[in-house]
Amino acid sequence: MNVPTVHPVPDVPAVPVVLQAKNLVKRYGHVTALDGMDFELRADEVLAVIGDNGAGKSTLIKALAIVPDAGEIRLDGRLVRFGSPIEARLAGVECCYQDLAVAPAMTVAENLFLGRELRRAGFLGRCLRMLDRQKMIDVAGARMADLQVGIHSMTQTVETLSGGQRQCVAVARAAAFARHVVILDEPTAALGVKEGNMVLELIRRVRDKGLPVVLISHNMPHVFEIADRIHVARLGRRAAVLNPKKLSMSDAVAVMTGATAPENIPAEWQA
Amino acid sequence: MRIAVLGPFLALIAACLFFATQSDRFLTGENLSLVLQQAVVVGIIAIGQTLVILTAGIDLSCGMVMALGGIIMSKFAVDFGLTAPIAMAAGISVAALFGLTNGLLVTTVKLPPFIVTLGTMNIAFAITQLYSHSQTVTDLPLWMTALGDTFSLAGTKVAWGTLLMLALYGLTWFVLSETAAGRHVYAVGNNPEAARLVGIPTRKVLLGVYALAGVFYGFASLLSVGRTGVGDPNAGQTENLDAITAVVLGGTSLFGGRGVVIGSLIGTLVVGVFRNGLTLMGVSSIYQVLVTGILVILAVTADQLSRKGAR
Ligand SMILES: Nc1ncnc2c1ncn2[C@@H]1O[C@H](COP(=O)(O)OP(=O)(O)OP(=O)(O)O)[C@@H](O)[C@H]1O
Ligand SMILES: [Mg+2]
Numbered sequence: 217m218n219v220p221t222v223h224p225v226p227d228v229p230a231v232p233v234v235l236q237a238k239n240l241v242k243r244y245g246h247v248t249a250l251d252g253m254d255f256e257l258r259a260d261e262v263l264a265v266i267g268d269n270g271a272g273k274s275t276l277i278k279a280l281a282i283v284p285d286a287g288e289i290r291l292d293g294r295l296v297r298f299g300s301p302i303e304a305r306l307a308g309v310e311c312c313y314q315d316l317a318v319a320p321a322m323t324v325a326e327n328l329f330l331g332r333e334l335r336r337a338g339f340l341g342r343c344l345r346m347l348d349r350q351k352m353i354d355v356a357g358a359r360m361a362d363l364q365v366g367i368h369s370m371t372q373t374v375e376t377l378s379g380g381q382r383q384c385v386a387v388a389r390a391a392a393f394a395r396h397v398v399i400l401d402e403p404t405a406a407l408g409v410k411e412g413n414m415v416l417e418l419i420r421r422v423r424d425k426g427l428p429v430v431l432i433s434h435n436m437p438h439v440f441e442i443a444d445r446i447h448v449a450r451l452g453r454r455a456a457v458l459n460p461k462k463l464s465m466s467d468a469v470a471v472m473t474g475a476t477a478p479e480n481i482p483a484e485w486q487a
Numbered sequence: 488m489r490i491a492v493l494g495p496f497l498a499l500i501a502a503c504l505f506f507a508t509q510s511d512r513f514l515t516g517e518n519l520s521l522v523l524q525q526a527v528v529v530g531i532i533a534i535g536q537t538l539v540i541l542t543a544g545i546d547l548s549c550g551m552v553m554a555l556g557g558i559i560m561s562k563f564a565v566d567f568g569l570t571a572p573i574a575m576a577a578g579i580s581v582a583a584l585f586g587l588t589n590g591l592l593v594t595t596v597k598l599p600p601f602i603v604t605l606g607t608m609n610i611a612f613a614i615t616q617l618y619s620h621s622q623t624v625t626d627l628p629l630w631m632t633a634l635g636d637t638f639s640l641a642g643t644k645v646a647w648g649t650l651l652m653l654a655l656y657g658l659t660w661f662v663l664s665e666t667a668a669g670r671h672v673y674a675v676g677n678n679p680e681a682a683r684l685v686g687i688p689t690r691k692v693l694l695g696v697y698a699l700a701g702v703f704y705g706f707a708s709l710l711s712v713g714r715t716g717v718g719d720p721n722a723g724q725t726e727n728l729d730a731i732t733a734v735v736l737g738g739t740s741l742f743g744g745r746g747v748v749i750g751s752l753i754g755t756l757v758v759g760v761f762r763n764g765l766t767l768m769g770v771s772s773i774y775q776v777l778v779t780g781i782l783v784i785l786a787v788t789a790d791q792l793s794r795k796g797a798r
Pocket of ligand 1: 244
């Protein structure tokens with residue numbers, strides 16, 4: 217893990233901050249989806265992001281990977297401005313977006329390499345721009361085996377997989393290539409108990425590899441099972457950052473819905 | 488992928504067998520070579536149409552743009568005395584410009600492809616008629632009709648245009664299946680939002696597809712002019728629906744993201760065999776239009792049903 221070098225953040229905490237955002241604003245027409253959202257992801261942690269529907273969770277993720285209307289984003293303390301998801305990916309930040317971002321009629325390997333296809337070496341690749349199918353299949357197979365995702369045929373089209381397996385492909389795509397940060401938007405939504413646990417297991421493995429994970433989820437048991445800290449989004453802002461070891465699920469829900477006002481949150485709940 | 492063109496291929500065989508029982512002349516080398524020559528124009532239009540349909544779009548202007556390109560190149564050559572290559576390039580450029588316009592309207596104004604190309608179809612038709620005064624352009628330079636010339640291969644006549652068509656199919660197949668740009672066309676047709684989120688420049692892909700389709704229509708005008716030897720303002724009218732039919736018969740899904748371009752070649756041959764066979768049987772051309780209409784609906788129905796099956 218890189219330690220911040222250039223322009224260190226003024227108040228460097230004990231644990232290095234990997235991804236930090238201040239005062240993010242994002243509007244869609246008249247809707248203000250993000251209204252000055254702050255965000256902080258530390259090294260080696262799973263940070264859960266919870267909030268009601270429309271709280272701005274998905275927008276936060278998109279703003280982190282694609283230019284927001286206002287606000288600043290720092291990666292390893294360095295000010296960054298990703299003009300497109302591809303730039304974020306080049307910086308090692310991988311996202312798995314909420315609405316199953318896979319191409320159903322394409323194969324698992326093609327989906328994994330979508331937008332970062334490997335070309336053949338030499339004339340065929342350089343001049344004819346020919347893809348190296350076999351290498352993509354091999355690398356995809358190796359990465360999936362690494363993550364212990366139970367999908368073995370890389371040449372199967374994604375539409376022939378079950379819903380849970382498709383979700384795993386989308387999650388694995390982010391996890392397999394991330395070098396810095398993995399962001400997952402509702403990766404366990406619509407999954408059965410077994411598949412949900414499979415994705416949680418995958419997240420744990422990613423964290424154990426030393427990559428911090430942002431996990432957006434409505435599933436409180438999952439959040440409390442895996443998160444090191446909980447970022448609560450409310451009305452486009454950060455309401456609080458909570459410590460799951462110090463409070464109960466219903467406490468967290470109370471903060472999330474506004475039943476517990478931010479100024480009334482006990483200090484020991486905060487993280 | 489081989490499975491994908493199996494259905495269309497069987498349909499082609501079935502059509503051939505059927506017409507062979509209906510007419511003794513159908514299976515002669517001379518007739519089959521005629522089918523191939525007639526299929527060339529639809530075949531090249533169908534390449535452009537395949538690209539567009541793969542992105543879940545549709546191009547209703549294809550035949551009319553082809554006709555306009557033909558009129559431009561023949562009028563430019565005859566009226567301005569331009570040498571054939573320059574006049575040909577002018578015709579192809581105008582067709583490409585129409586494709587680009589379609590693409591811009593689809594990507595920047597975000598209009599549905601159906602409406603955009605319905606509009607440009609009529610615009611291209613009107614320009615063709617106005618510019619040519621609805622008159623056929625004759626006395627074209629020799630070079631311009633060279634692609635319609637034939638050479639003899641094992642006793643059958645093969646047009647140079649047929650070779651050009653096969654080359655274009657080969658090239659398109661290579662780009663679509665073996666390069667990232669080609670795979671991105673499929674990705675955009677499959678799930679445009681997903682394509683955008685992984686960083687594929689979806690608008691550029693769409694724009695490129697529509698413009699390239701225009702270029703293919705331009706090549707088709709070249710072959711249409713070459714085959715008939717004249718600039719025909721009424722060209723393209725049957726080709727318009729025939730090309731769409733060919734693509735859908737070839738197994739490319741109107742919902743986008745599925746299909747192979749070689750399928751469109753087979754689809755083109757199916758359409759060509761139907762037209763030829765019905766002509767041999769003495770069926771009037773109105774009935775051929777009727778049959779094409781039924782064919783396209785059957786093909787789309789098969790597409791819809793198989794898609795439901797896949798879900
Ligand atoms: N593409 C868009 N166009 C217009 N409005 C949008 C768009 N995306 C999000 N919004 C609006 O922004 C607000 C925040 O949406 P966002 O998707 O970030 O919520 P969320 O917290 O992810 O909700 P959920 O839990 O339902 O996923 C909502 O009011 C939504 O209507
Ligand atoms: Mg969301």
